[in-house]
Amino acid sequence: MSEKNREGKRTARERMLEERAADEARSKRKKKLVIGGVVLAVIAAGVITGVVVQNQRSKPDTPVAHPAGTIGDKNLVIPDGPANAPSVLTVYEDPRCPACGTFEREFATTVNQLENQGKLYGNYHIVSFIDRSLGGKGSKYGSNALACAQDAGKFREYHDVLYKNQPEETSDTFGNKSTLIDLAKQVPGLDSPTFESCVNDNKYSGWVSAVQQDFDKSSYKSTPTVLLNGTPIYPKNGEEQISPANLVKWVDAANAGKPLGTVTAG
Numbered sequence: 001m002s003e004k005n006r007e008g009k010r011t012a013r014e015r016m017l018e019e020r021a022a023d024e025a026r027s028k029r030k031k032k033l034v035i036g037g038v039v040l041a042v043i044a045a046g047v048i049t050g051v052v053v054q055n056q057r058s059k060p061d062t063p064v065a066h067p068a069g070t071i072g073d074k075n076l077v078i079p080d081g082p083a084n085a086p087s088v089l090t091v092y093e094d095p096r097c098p099a100c101g102t103f104e105r106e107f108a109t110t111v112n113q114l115e116n117q118g119k120l121y122g123n124y125h126i127v128s129f130i131d132r133s134l135g136g137k138g139s140k141y142g143s144n145a146l147a148c149a150q151d152a153g154k155f156r157e158y159h160d161v162l163y164k165n166q167p168e169e170t171s172d173t174f175g176n177k178s179t180l181i182d183l184a185k186q187v188p189g190l191d192s193p194t195f196e197s198c199v200n201d202n203k204y205s206g207w208v209s210a211v212q213q214d215f216d217k218s219s220y221k222s223t224p225t226v227l228l229n230g231t232p233i234y235p236k237n238g239e240e241q242i243s244p245a246n247l248v249k250w251v252d253a254a255n256a257g258k259p260l261g262t263v264t265a266g
Contacts, residue, residue, distance in 0.1 A: 066207045067150040071123070076211045078150050080122035081115030082261030087254045089114075090123045092215060092225040095142030095162060096130040096169055100224045103234065104163035110244040112156065118260035119251050124159070127215045127223060128208055136172030141199070143208045145180040148198035149190060157187040229254055 066075040089111065093100040114120035126146050128139035142162060149158035161183050167173035174180060177199050184191040184199075198204075226234035226242075228250055234242050237250055 065204060067147040067204060068153075069150060070207075074210060074214075076125065076207070076214050078124040078126065078146070078155055080124065080156050081120055082118050082263055083121055085115070085118055085121040085261030086258035087119060087229055087251050088121045088123055088227075090125070090225075090227040090230070092125045092127055092220055092223050094127050094130050094139050094223045095146070095166070095174055096134075096136075096139045096172075097223045098166070098169045099222075101163050101166040103224045103226070104160065107242075107244060107247065108160050108163070110247055112160075114248065114251055116263060118263045119255055121261065124155075125215060126208070126211055128212050129215070129223075130169065134170060134172075136175045138167075138172045138174030140205065140208050141177060141180060141202065142174040143211070144202050144204045145174075145177075145184075145199050147204040147207060148195050149184070149187070151198065152190055152192070152195055154187050154190040158184060158190055161186045 067078065069079065071077050071079050093104075111120065111122065115122055126143040128143045131137055131139040146155060146159060146162065149155050162174075162180075165183055180199050181191070181196050184195055224234055226232070228237070228247075231237065233247070233250065236242060237246070240246055
């Protein structure tokens, strides 16, 4: 074979290798571009989803109707006890929250006594986020039923009955409206066609959603959240563990030298 032919074959082979290397380089670049595009698409989708979820959680909602006697911005708070009491107990609770049930079963009697003595003004934020995490409607329907009880002037009594009969967190018992109506029979004067209609029609669903959205935008992330004059006291107040006796002690200390609230019989 002549040198010219050998040189021609070597040159052709080199060109082939160069072209293969160039093809491989282009393929790698294309693969990177595709992967990069997919990553960007995933990131963009995540951002869009996050914005949508945040908008769904935080979108302001002004309810058409709110329970009688509610207070605060947009009437989202159910009060209990004398409004001019020297101390305020703020409570965020979900009807399905087991820790809320534990708190209420241990502290309801003490809180009621402090309110009846004019020492404490209860402010209740009835939230409903457990439905969102576990499914069901028990938190929302339970919250609506509490709003219906507030309309009838029976919030405290029905609130206490609801927590005494609270099901397991994973059970959506309060999602059955007939259960909520049956529990009202334990509160003298509450069970009525008006209350039943309010529960069955889910009358305050917009209000319930607005209370939850307000909680979503707050700095609080769990229930029960319990504040005495704006200071968290559950499960501890500073280094002291909460207990019925300590709650009385803390309220008395906060009220020292201040006039008691006006208690209305009823």
